[in-house]
Amino acid sequence: MPDLSTYFRTQHMPTIWCAGCGHGIVLGAVLRAIDRVGLDKDRVAIVSGIGCASRAPGYLDFNTLHTTHGRGLAFATGLKMARPDLKVIVVTGDGDLAAIGGNHLIHAARRNIDITTVCFNNEIYGMTSGQFSPMTPTTRLATTAPYGNVERNFDLCELAKAAGATFVARGAAFYARPLSNLIEQAIKHKGFSLVEAVSQCPTYYGRRNKLGAGADMLEWQRTQAVTAEKAAGMKPEELADRFVIGKFYEADAPEYVEEYDKLIQRLKGGR
Amino acid sequence: MSAERARVRLMQGNEACVEGALVAGCRFYAGYPITPSTEIAELMSERLPRLGGKFMQMEDEIGSMAAVIGASLGGLKAMTATSGPGFSLKQENIGFAALAEVPCVVVDVQRVGPSTGQPTSPAQGDVMQARWGTHGDHPAVVLCPWSVRETFDLTLRAFNLAEALRTPVILLSDEVIAHMREKVELPDPATVKVVDRPRPVVPPSEYKPYGPAPGDEGREGYVPPMAAFGEGYRYHVTGLFHGEDGFPTGNGEKSAALLRRVNAKVDTRRSELIQVARESLDDAEIAVVAYGCSARSAVRAVREARARGIKAGLLRLVTIWPFADEAIQEAARTAKVFIVPEMNLGQVAREVERALHGAARVVPLPRVDNELFTPDEILARITEEA
Numbered sequence: 001m002p003d004l005s006t007y008f009r010t011q012h013m014p015t016i017w018c019a020g021c022g023h024g025i026v027l028g029a030v031l032r033a034i035d036r037v038g039l040d041k042d043r044v045a046i047v048s049g050i051g052c053a054s055r056a057p058g059y060l061d062f063n064t065l066h067t068t069h070g071r072g073l074a075f076a077t078g079l080k081m082a083r084p085d086l087k088v089i090v091v092t093g094d095g096d097l098a099a100i101g102g103n104h105l106i107h108a109a110r111r112n113i114d115i116t117t118v119c120f121n122n123e124i125y126g127m128t129s130g131q132f133s134p135m136t137p138t139t140r141l142a143t144t145a146p147y148g149n150v151e152r153n154f155d156l157c158e159l160a161k162a163a164g165a166t167f168v169a170r171g172a173a174f175y176a177r178p179l180s181n182l183i184e185q186a187i188k189h190k191g192f193s194l195v196e197a198v199s200q201c202p203t204y205y206g207r208r209n210k211l212g213a214g215a216d217m218l219e220w221q222r223t224q225a226v227t228a229e230k231a232a233g234m235k236p237e238e239l240a241d242r243f244v245i246g247k248f249y250e251a252d253a254p255e256y257v258e259e260y261d262k263l264i265q266r267l268k269g270g271r
Numbered sequence: 272m273s274a275e276r277a278r279v280r281l282m283q284g285n286e287a288c289v290e291g292a293l294v295a296g297c298r299f300y301a302g303y304p305i306t307p308s309t310e311i312a313e314l315m316s317e318r319l320p321r322l323g324g325k326f327m328q329m330e331d332e333i334g335s336m337a338a339v340i341g342a343s344l345g346g347l348k349a350m351t352a353t354s355g356p357g358f359s360l361k362q363e364n365i366g367f368a369a370l371a372e373v374p375c376v377v378v379d380v381q382r383v384g385p386s387t388g389q390p391t392s393p394a395q396g397d398v399m400q401a402r403w404g405t406h407g408d409h410p411a412v413v414l415c416p417w418s419v420r421e422t423f424d425l426t427l428r429a430f431n432l433a434e435a436l437r438t439p440v441i442l443l444s445d446e447v448i449a450h451m452r453e454k455v456e457l458p459d460p461a462t463v464k465v466v467d468r469p470r471p472v473v474p475p476s477e478y479k480p481y482g483p484a485p486g487d488e489g490r491e492g493y494v495p496p497m498a499a500f501g502e503g504y505r506y507h508v509t510g511l512f513h514g515e516d517g518f519p520t521g522n523g524e525k526s527a528a529l530l531r532r533v534n535a536k537v538d539t540r541r542s543e544l545i546q547v548a549r550e551s552l553d554d555a556e557i558a559v560v561a562y563g564c565s566a567r568s569a570v571r572a573v574r575e576a577r578a579r580g581i582k583a584g585l586l587r588l589v590t591i592w593p594f595a596d597e598a599i600q601e602a603a604r605t606a607k608v609f610i611v612p613e614m615n616l617g618q619v620a621r622e623v624e625r626a627l628h629g630a631a632r633v634v635p636l637p638r639v640d641n642e643l644f645t646p647d648e649i650l651a652r653i654t655e656e657a
Contacts, residue, residue, distance in 0.1 A: 062505060074341070078342035
């Protein structure tokens with residue numbers, strides 16, 4: 001087991017996260033992946049937006065940037081262009097990425113810029129104490145959906161793939177090791193990669209929806225997660241209350257920063 | 272064509288802006304198409320990659336401002352350009368750059384507003400937004416060119432000030448100045464002064480991203496040295512209130528110290544920052560205060576008034592924020608009437624009134640019909656007041 005404490009700014013801990021929150025597990029998976037890839041801390045930038053997940057960078061001993069709500073990917077895009085030598089990882093939540101930051105997700109994926117995005121998906125706005133997000137399933141309760149959520153929820157992975165992401169995967173906090181493996185592959189992948197990490201918010205989602213404490217919500221993840229391989233042989237009705245984990249898509253495609261650098265080189269040659 | 276002759280050119284204000292930015296060392300631009308600033312993006316897309324720099328057309332105005340800040344944290348001098356609606360959208364991230372102290376330049380080529388307004392017509396209605404557009408108390412440095420050549424000079428100066436103070440600087444242009452063509456002679460790039468952000472001199476273990484440089488301890492409004500991401504300093508940047516170490520704090524004293532310092536960076540340097548231009552102001556009984564495109568008509572009006580024996584003078588605001596209170600008070604030693612022609616409903620007239628503390632009478636001269644002032648209408652007002 002790697003000593004993860006070397007990656008933390010322990011003087012700024014404990015974290016702001018509630019007891020039973022899944023975000024610590026997901027963050028651990030991110031760090032184990034970074035450790036396995038063997039990245040130099042000086043060569044890593046962790047960028048986030050606003051929300052519970054987005055507070056993660058402050059606890060991590062890398063170049064860290066906590067930006068405005070939804071804009072992590074846009075800040076990260078400028079940073080990556082300025083410093084192509086950095087491994088840029090965006091940590092974000094479902095509200096930050098799928099709602100207010102949705103446009104930046106679509107276009108970062110379209111450009112296939114070499115940024116790894118890890119979405120800590122707890123299906124709720126936790127920081128503001130429990131409003132429904134674009135990832136909250138229909139009928140679920142939230143402070144702004146007191147009669148049950150009327151809206152339909154996103155499949156973020158399908159969205160990213162359709163927009164042009166070249167690595168798309170979903171994992172879950174309960175399955176921390178496979179999640180970490182997926183994040184490792186995403187970091188190694190050249191191009192835009194998205195890993196959706198199903199997390200849990202017992203405080204503002206679990207309690208209101210009578211899903212139990214953190215451990216109960218993890219148990220739900222354990223029983224309801226289906227691997228992509230297994231899901232391939234299942235009928236849609238069998239998958240109704242389940243969620244699929246695994247690597248969904250990986251492709252080789254021209255990466256944006258490299259393509260722009262080729263343009264610079266071409267112009268230098270006078271062509 | 273010799274290099275010297277190449278520097279004498281017929282060019283547009285927006286083009287001069289690009290030239291000024293490139294001479295200043297700008298190597299990253301992110302923007303979104305919007306009239307009347309689009310030529311800046313178009314020219315940047317052509318010029319930057321030839322210099323090894325990078326141009327991005329982002330998915331929206333908000334993302335453009337974000338990418339500019341990200342690139343600046345990566346160590347590049349960075350800018351964006353926009354107009355009213357886009358300027359509104361950028362405001363949250365301009366506030367981020369102000370609080371997180373990330374140098375960058377934002378060009379706002381003013382058009383008629385509010386809302387979509389009149390995209391191809393001139394106005395000067397963003398003066399107050401340039402000062403107070405983002406929420407909270409924040410510093411503002413806003414420069415306002417009146418000619419093509421001055422657009423070059425002030426863009427260069429905007430970068431120098433942004434870098435020196437680690438703060439966003441706004442170039443407040445307008446549709447007339449941006450699209451007007453003039454013959455200009457640009458300076459030899461080797462002769463212009465280019466300022467780079469202060470760099471840390473301490474090793475990473477001792478670096479405080481928002482602490483004073485050695486020797487600056489206790490100095491009001493100090494500018495902390497800035498390392499780029501990836502240089503081994505591994506620090507934290509946040510839009511939350513933070514201590515000298517960069518980490519969020521709920522401590523009221525630390526919060527107050529930060530807010531006071533980022534504002535003091537500008538307030539303690541007023542005399543260096545505030546630039547004005549004067550014409551016939553020494554003995555003027557009637558002062559015209561003008562800026563940007565309106566100042567072009569005003570200077571002509573003042574000259575004509577003088578030719579008629581009226582003691583009129585012009586005070587032109589080159590730096591519009593911080594506001595030139597002292598220069599206005601100085602003019603009030605002789606002038607008892609201040610006429611303020613501007614293409615809005617009186618945004619600067621109110622500031623002039625505030626600066627005068629009743630020492631002279633202020634005559635607002637607003638024009639909001641999308642047409643530039645004629646010298647005659649300003650002259651008529653001067654004659655009326657004489």
